[in-house]
Amino acid sequence: MNALLSNRPVAVVTGAAGELGRAICQRLYQDGLNIVAVDINLSAVEALAHTLNRSSDQRVVAIQADMGDERSISAMVDQAGELFGRIDVVVNNAAINLRGSIYDFNPEHWDKMMAVNLRGPALLCQKIAPFWVKQQSGRVINIVSRCWVAGGPPAYVACKAGLVGLTRSMARELAPHNVTVNAIAPGLLPSAFTLEGRNPEDFDQMAEGSINVTPLKRLTRPEDVANTTSFLASSDSAFITAEVIHVCGGSQLAPFGTR
Known part of the structure; x- marks a missing residue:
């Protein structure tokens, strides 16, 4: 890799294969960053990289990683570091949601969600921190959800509320190295992630309810979060650091259903 490539800022985006992750990668690529597109689904992020790689001096690299596995995270960071020599931005977007109520949640599901949704972002930042110390700069952007203030499926909400707490803690610890840490809390965003495990009728009802309690009267779009x-x-x-920016048209003002 030539000096021009390695001198461009580099963003690591997890969960890059989904609708939201793809939109984030596309926007940051448009902004001129090199992208490390990370997902457990390697073929999907390879397809994304193939689609975006149009410039001779800018790159999107696809790397497979399981955000619930520390060794997988370490290997991904090592590979990204070897390719680019720097890491400037981390977008912790990868998540899973194995829904259950307080009456029937599965402890194994709870642990798996905590590993991917909360421990994974913490480990990823831990592995990348030496780059920020050397560079004396960096950005962390954690994708949470408006449910962190309004409630919803207990395990998922606990993960996202925990990620808000992690955002604030890391903002303090990383500030001496000129690293900012913020969170984005989207509203309901139609995607394979939000549709999984729901029948279309239930989702339509939930979407209608979300629009009804949203002052700006629509659902969140991937480009809203990407922007x-x-x-x-x-x-x-x-x-700006330690902030949670709600990208949900004002629906953070309303309670969240448990469906």
């Missing part, structure tokens, strides 16, 4: 990610990854946000 906010772009801002938080840029120098324009240099004095």
Whole structure:
């Protein structure tokens, strides 16, 4: 890799194969960053990289990683570091949601969700921190959910609320190295992730209810989150840290159903 490539800022985006992850990768690539597109589904992120790689001096690299496995995270960071020599932005977007109520949640599901949704982002930042110390700069953007303030499926909400707490803690610890840490809390966003395990009728009812309690009267779109990610990854946000930006049209003001 030539010097021009290695001198561009580099963003690591987890969960890059889904609708939201793809939109974030596309926007950050548009902003001029090199992208490390990370997902457990390697073929999907390879297809994304093939689609985006149009420039001779900019790259999207697909790397497979399981965000619930520490060794997999370490191997991914090592590979990204060898390819680019730097890591500037981390977008912790990967998540799983094995839904259950407080009456019937599966402890194994709870542990798996905590491993991917909360421990994974912490481990990823731990592995990348030496780059930030060396560079004396960095950006962390954690994708949470408006349910962290409004409630919902207990395990998923606990993960996202925990990620908000992690955001604030890391903001304090990483600030001496000029690293900002913020969170984005989207509203209901139609995607394979939100549709999984739900029949279309139930989802339509949930979507209608979400729109009804949203002052701006629509659902969240992937580009809404991608645009906010772009801002938080840029120098324009240099004095913003430890914040949660709700990208949900004001629906954070309303309670969240448990369906």
